[in-house]
Amino acid sequence: MDYKNKLSDTLAYFQSKETGAVNFQESAIEQAYMTEAPKQTLPIKVLSILGGLLTAIAFFGFLLITGFYKSGIALTCIGVLAIGAGAIISQKHDSILLDTISISSVIIGFILVGVGLAELEVSEKKIMICFIAIALLCLVLAKSYLLTFVSTLIVHGSIIAYLMSSDQPSLVPIYVALLGILIAYVHLKEAKLICLSNFIARGYNPVKTALIFAFVSGLMFLRGAFLPQVHPYFLLVTSTTCIILILYVTHKILNVFAVTKWSTKSLAYALTLLTLAPTVVTPGISGALLLLLLGFLTNYKTGLVIAGVSLLYFIGQCYYDLQFTLLTKSISLFASGIFFVILYLFIAKRHEQH
Template sequence: MRTKEEIKQLLENAQELVNKDLKFNEEAIYRAYEKGNNHQSLTIKVLSIFGGIMASFLFIGFLFIAGLYDSEFGLLVIGIPLIIFGALVTKVTYNILLDTLSISAYIIGFVLVGGGLLQMEMNENLVSIIFILIAVSALFIVRSYLISFISIVIICGGSLFLMMSNNSFNLIHIYISLLASILTFIYLKEAKLMTFNKAFSQIYDSVRISLIFCFLAGLYLLGRNYRFADIGKYSNEYFWISSVVIILAILYVISHLFEMLNIKKSEQKYGIYALSVLILLPTVFAPAISGAILIILLSFLVNYKTSLVIGIVAFIYFVSQYYYDLHYTLLTKSIVLFCSGVLFLSLYFLTHKKLSSDEKI
């Protein structure tokens, strides 16, 4: 890490290069440099989240053993300040210990407030709406990676709970379609979003990765559709809604890949479009597979390795689950997988050949 003297020397060198009288706020530059060096890796952030969750469970268990659950007023009195503390403490410092403490307090606060409201016999739907509103407020106020991540999860989780508690399972297609559109927009407009709004740029990474997990959660629920079908209020007839939106998003992403691969000829573009549609047609009634493909393509386009790995793992799982759930003979399933594999390999060799030719040029 550079010292103040080294940074000062760099600024003086920059001033000599431009041959002009420049004025720098050296203290502000050094603080920004320190903040950048204190930026935690994704692994540390994930460990902080899970550590906070585990600590929260242990503390909640202690409170309930102590008999706090007997007083709804006590739950609210402790829960509300914990939410406020967890959301605002990260505005003071970026210390990793306080980050973990903030996420623990934030989660514990939600659990206690939820328990207090439910003991007051408040409707579960209203409790979910209150949670969503609190999470939305925190998202606009706080600039913490961890708090933003948990807030997005609470917002999406609360929305899914409202759908299921009101037996409106078919609304999950709107949920998935909306998240697919938002993710496509966020990935493709990354540069503009990062420069357009400074506040959003600070939580961009956490919003992006949390939306990925929420999107996959919706796809998982959709992939396990037989659980909902048993209830009798869920219909498989609307699978095409989310599938069509995801497929259109994939084709839109492919149009951006043409620029990256320097594909300009119309016949090549139409051929790739036709091949892509051919590959995606079997997934019309399995939107989880096309959703994983969308994540992979978006991650490849912006070179985001974390979600690329997540997308590949999700793709393998959803294909395996789809294969397992098919009500066909083993021979038919094998033929379906074989044809899909041939199509994917064809697409791979097409793009690999194009990239290799570009590298030679």
């Protein structure tokens, strides 16, 4: 089979790096590989999450009909029990049914806790702090992909909600910039992170995927419609951070391709800066390009797909948000198209040199 050939090639590569003989327990490695192989594709996982959301909405509708939502203490207690039950279920065998039940229970639990605390007149900031604490606890206890994924997203959403409820929306662009740095670190230090402990190795993939979704949603949140009171200069923090990270990833990619000639490197950096210069006012585009390069460098196909779709969305968003006439927008698109065609012809002409 194909995976067996890849396994043999990998073991042969490690053997070639050692001067003496190395004994591998190939049967044990193969068994571990088969055990850790993903049993559910990402679309199935997404459908499971959507099923959990629909179940939570139906259950919340039932509470509204029965009037049970009027008891804040009861809602909070039942919500905590539901979250605990979901975390316990996630400890069991990984299957679509159990994952859906676990996610449904956790989502329902968070809704009940939120409504219960609101009924008890707890401030929104304190509710978000409770959500962050509970989600982090679920993140520690979770053993399933989906619960780890959802817990990470809940932490992300709660942080943004906390910043907005604290009348500090200017910190949202800074938070998104820090999120971009974290994503770059997680991608570039993958081998180091998964070797630290079994706990980190188990949660690495769902957390990485959740961080990508969180980063994209954060970039979408930076639109003026969501942050009307934030000065546009704060957006420069996010876009500048993304551009610096892109230059760093570009440096890594050039090293992978063994580009050592300084003139070629300088030209690559200059063209990269020239291409990214217009995206200073649109952090969504530079953020999507960062995800695209990270996915390419680490061969992370899920990240590549998310980045590609996000890039198309943010380009369209930028086009419709520009306060220009249709003629000016068309000229801008035409000029951008000419630039990229010239850039492609330039690269194609020098392709034989490297």
